[in-house]
Amino acid sequence: MLCGMATVTYYADDLESAKDWYSEFLGTAPYFTVPGGYYEFRIGDYQAELGLINRKFAPSHPDRPGGQVVNWHVDDLKATFERLLSMGAKEFEPITERGAGTGFVTAAVVDPFGNVLGIMSNPHYLEMLAQARITPSGT
Structure with a gap:
């Protein structure tokens, strides 16, 4: 059974620009980073995870x-x-x-x-x- 959304991930060719854009939109910096590959934010009432991933790791293009x-x-x-x-x-x-x-x-x-x-x-x-x-x- 699905119990709730835990993490949603978005991909970007320019990960640093995506991090900056989402930081501005969300009003917060990522709380977790993997340099060059991943940034993660916790947002909202239930601290859901929004992850940004370098597009080279995307399962499809x-x-x-x-x-x-x-x-x-x-x-x-x-x-x-x-x-x-x-x-x-x-x-x-x-x-x-x-x-x-x-x-x-x-x-x-x-x-x-x-x-x-x-x-x-x-x-x-x-x-x-x-x-x-x-x-x-x-x-």
Whole structure:
């Protein structure tokens, strides 16, 4: 059974530029590094791992973005989407409501290194986060 997202990895030909770009976007430096090969950030409410890997270690070299899209919950989807675009990311999927009135809204960009980065407003994520913050005594 899948128990939760642990690490998502993105690839870059210019690993140092990718590290700098993601450090600026995330507002934090990587906590773990393998010089010339890997940088890892811990981010978000559950300290999920976002890894940047030198593209020479990628299992395949597609000529365009695609495959799976990991959607990261964000508190302000529109502002985050606009910030990503202002930082040089390209629209991959516009802001899209998923089910009228459900509150699930997604968007995705292609980062300057060719990776798809999905963002999402996700009511279920917020419900789970609120439950996780309840202490065992219920207070």
